[in-house]
Amino acid sequence: QQQVKQSPQSLIVQKGGISIINCAYENTAFDYFPWYQQFPGKGPALLIAIRPDVSEKKEGRFTISFNKSAKQFSLHIMDSQPGDSATYFCAARSTNFGNEKLTFGTGTRLTIIP
Amino acid sequence: DTGVSQNPRHKITKRGQNVTFRCDPISEHNRLYWYRQTLGQGPEFLTYFQNEAQLEKSRLLSDRFSAERPKGSFSTLEIQRTEQGDSAMYLCASSPRGGTGNTIYFGEGSWLTVV
Numbered sequence: 001q002q003q004v005k006q007s008p009q010s011l012i013v014q015k016g017g018i019s020i021i022n023c024a025y026e027n028t029a030f031d032y033f034p035w036y037q038q039f040p041g042k043g044p045a046l047l048i049a050i051r052p053d054v055s056e057k058k059e060g061r062f063t064i065s066f067n068k069s070a071k072q073f074s075l076h077i078m079d080s081q082p083g084d085s086a087t088y089f090c091a092a093r094s095t096n097f098g099n100e101k102l103t104f105g106t107g108t109r110l111t112i113i114p
Numbered sequence: 115d116t117g118v119s120q121n122p123r124h125k126i127t128k129r130g131q132n133v134t135f136r137c138d139p140i141s142e143h144n145r146l147y148w149y150r151q152t153l154g155q156g157p158e159f160l161t162y163f164q165n166e167a168q169l170e171k172s173r174l175l176s177d178r179f180s181a182e183r184p185k186g187s188f189s190t191l192e193i194q195r196t197e198q199g200d201s202a203m204y205l206c207a208s209s210p211r212g213g214t215g216n217t218i219y220f221g222e223g224s225w226l227t228v229v
Contacts, residue, residue: 006156032216043205043220044205046217049216100145100162101172102147102149102157102218103159104156105156106155106156107154107156
């Protein structure tokens with residue numbers, strides 16, 4: 001059962017453009033939504049995260065938009081750069097004690113072209 | 115803070131052999147997680163420790179898999195009688211206690227190839 005659905009599977013964006021990756025979740029117990037960036041051969045690194053009590057969080061060029069009623073959230077990368085080329089994973093987690101595992105989406109391979 | 119450390123980074127083993135991976139979490143992180151990631155997929159949860167107590171195990175963790183965290187510090191993940199389907203990257207992660215306890219930091223993973 002895939003609890004977090006991510007799209008698109010791959011994305012090509014021109015340098016300077018906006019990259020948008022979308023995720024949808026099913027489990028209403030989820031209350032923490034991080035995005036991870038992963039380069040080939042490396043482990044995932046936390047990029048930005050949001051809780052459902054806010055609709056948007058911005059850190060530098062990265063913004064998460066969150067729609068609680070639709071159970072959807074998205075990552076926007078402004079002014080995309082070649083160094084942003086990586087695989088991005090959305091994830092969701094319930095912070096209730098004893099149920100703290102992250103459930104990941106299937107990933108989006110982002111390529112930024114000059 | 116040297117990050118989550120995993121060893122070995124790469125392991126090639128013959129089918130049927132046993133393998134063990136070690137994870138050293140970030141100092142004073144009391145939560146430790148093991149995930150498995152196959153090519154083109156997101157990490158999948160395997161198990162989770164709070165200190166030395168193993169609190170949750172995934173159905174993915176068959177009886178050939180065992181994880182320990184003695185003394186609540188480093189952890190080991192052992193796979194017995196390896197199968198080709200076990201080929202994957204095994205990721206360890208840790209998380210601190212308290213208000214920042216939601217942030218999970220991953221290591222660089224241990225690649226397993228079963229031939």
